[in-house]
Amino acid sequence: MALVLNEEQRMLKDAARDFLSEHAPVSQLRQLRDGRDALGYSRATWQQMVDLGWSGILVPEAQGGLDFGHVGMGQIMEQSGRTLTASPLFATAVMGVSAIVQAGSLAQRNALLPAIVAGELQLAPALDEGPHHAPRQVRTRLEARGDGCVLNGEKQFVPDGHSADQLIVSARSAGADADRDGISLVLVERTAPGVTVERVVMADSRNSAMVRFDNVALPRAALLGNPGTASAVIERLSEIGNAHLAAELLGLSLEACEQTVAYLNTRKQFGVLIGSYQGLQHRAAHLFSEIELLKSLVIKTLQALDAGSAEVAVLASLAKAKAGEVATLATNEAVQLHGGVGMTDELDIGFFMKRARVAEHLYGDHRYHLRRFATLSGY
Amino acid sequence: MPDLEQFRRETRAWLETNCPLSQRETVVEFEDRCWGGTQWKFVSDDQKRWLEVMAARGWTAPDWPAEYGGGGLNKEETKILREEMNRINARLPLFSMGLSMIGPALLKYGSEALKRQHIRNIVEGRIWWCQGYSEPNFGSDLAGLQTRCEDRGDHFIVNGQKVWTSYADRADWMFCLVRTDPAAVKHAGISLVLFDMNTPGVTTRPIRLISGKSPFCETFLDDVRVEKDQLVGTLNKGWELATYLLTHEREMIGSIGQGNAGAKNLHDHAVEQIGLAGGELADSALRTDIARWEMDNRAFELTAERITDEATAGQGVGAASSMLKYTGTEINKRRHELLVSIHGQRALAWEGDAYEHGLMATQWLRTKGNSIEGGTSEIQLNIIAKRILGLGKE
DSSP, rough: OOOOHHHHHHHHHHHHHHHHHHOOOHHHHHHHTTTTOOOSOOHHHHHHHTTTTTTGTTTOOGGOOOOOOOHHHHHHHHHHHTTTTSSTIIIIIIHHHHHHHHOOOOOHHHHEEEEEEEEOHHHHHOSSSSOOOOOTOEEEEEEEEETEEEEEEEEOOOOTTOOOOOEEEEEESSSTTTTTEEEEEEEEEESSSSSEEEEETTTTSOEEEEEEEEEEOOOGGEESSTTBBOHHHHHHHHHHHHHHHHHHHHHHHHHHHHHHHHHTHHHHTTTTTGGHHHHHHHHHHHHHHHHHHHHHHHHHHHHHHTTTOTTHHHHHHHHHHHHHHHHHHHHHHHHHGGGGGGSSSSSSHHHHHHHHHHHHHOOHHHHHHHHHHHHTOOO | OHHHHHHHHHHHHHHHHHHHGGGGGGGOOGGGSSSSSOOOOOOSSSHHHHHHHHHHTTTSTTSSGGGTOOOOOOOOHHHHHHHHHHHTTTOOOOOIIIIIHHHHHHHHHHHHHHHHHHHHHHEEEEEEEEEEOBBBSSSSSSOOOOOOEOOOOSEEEEEEEEEEEEEETSEEEEEEEEESSSOOTTTTSEEEEEEEEESSTTEEEOOOTTTTTOOOOOOOOOOOEEEGGESSSTBBBBBHHHHHHHHHHHHHHGGGGGGGSSSSHHHHHHHHHHEETEESSSSSHHHHHHHHHHHHHHHHHHHHHHHHHHTTTTTTOHHHHHHHHHHHHHHHHHHHHHHHHGGGGGGGOOSSGGGGGHHHOOOHHHHHTTTTTTTTTHHHHHHIIISSOOOTTO
């Protein structure tokens, strides 16, 4: 398949760029931060995104979605990386939808997906229990009790954990702490008795949360898929998440690079544009080349997801590893090449650096993914 | 589309029948890759037959016009042919500067007579072309070249010196940048001419490199007679051709790492040499370095593919060849550094049967030139900064 967007995908990309730059630019995130917004994103902007159909991009048509695929969703994620837009798009429309599509029963799909499409339901994936992504390190316990089950444990760094309606929680039904088998996925109401949510505002001003479960009683219908068999689903979920985070980091890197190049072409020292100095030109040109390499991995990975290719596992790690490295380079260079002004809060560049690091560490930084790639490749 | 599917089926079947098994093995030695020309000594009958059957279909130059001997394939068919060749790891039947450089330039800028004279010979691998570009004092600053070409009525006379001429000692013809108007400013006054290396006044001297090999020569031009009909394009407008050719050269050198397709993975070398412990390469630092290289290499291969796809779809930015040349050559250098790390002192053995006569060291050292020839990495970065990023324009 050609590594280019088709006409419809290109139109979606352009529409996303127009909408986000007009309605949700970086200044919106700055306002949310400065106003210590209780929700952490603009409800009005999210409603507009819902009206545009973005909550249903990955939802099958049978459940009222657009079924537009990962390449399409990746274009929105890439553009939201340019504007650093905070919204439930990732946690709900990418991760939540994918969890239900992957593991949900027909009844669950019919009940939950249309509500997500309509903007009436928001989800938060609660997969990690520590500061480093480790999807099999699950100590949270899910035990059968009567007709249902009971949940005990703690999840950390849950995106949108304090604002979502329901949490998608990985929990151990059997086995030891790091076993592959014995992990289940359950849906838990955020406000259910025994659920304690502590909001954690991250460096990028986005939502995260610590969530504790104390004897939370759940009906059997809360299970997503069969108990004890969720590892493969979680693995795929993390691949999907990483593919879209890589797309976001691509947009973020492009924007940081473009703003920096524009600055090099504006700022004068010693009577000349600083962009006329070869020392700076080469750094910008190297960054440009690295971003070009990342672009190719991102589109290939998104296409592989849509094609259901067996290569997704490898590609998702390559894309996220490269995205983590490139976004780190892009934002470090952006600050350095802007000089002192790059260190000021008044300039947006700092927001890009902070988001780059948070997005890299969510679901594995570049070292995690290089190790995973090596393991998948048999070394 | 069904036509393309049919083309793929037929191509696959034809290649299965016609590509000798020995020509599906990974290229190791220089001679494994056929360069053609009057002095070429085929290393096997298979190599000769593979060139002949492919040339007969014009498939050494699949997308060149059939009327001059090319394959006459469109972009989609050309891509399918490449994919099908890669599928069975078929070697390129011919690898030459005729195919990658002067041929495309002649098709774009050459007179009808020049196309008739030279294109079919390139397709069939009958003539080995070399490139007369760099001069002792004009490398990166190529447009300053000083080799003089004077009009003597019915012919030209060329005097000067070229350097870094690839295989000038084996080549049959040279395409050569010369100064035809010494009074004009730098880029103006340059022309491109063609001549036979057997012409009196042409002498070559191989340059011994750090690898111990001599793939390049100095070429001395003393009163070399060049026929007027061997001027390509317009007199004094040669710089446009030169940049066109440099673009092709960048693409060729940038894609050098892709010649590794079918070669053993770096991590296979490492597993073999170093071994696994608990399923992981026993050297964890090297494991990360290899994984990072394999990531970048995959990204590079996909980028070369994407740039081609974007061009086909009429999208994309210009000057992409500089980005590909820069990234491709740096990645290839890293590959050989890692091979040396993986094989340790074995890779640095220089003589003796036990270590393939220093093959690994020779190849490692050769790659150091990748980021120098065809425009250094620094020149590529200059081009990206100026042409793509628009930096440094007051």
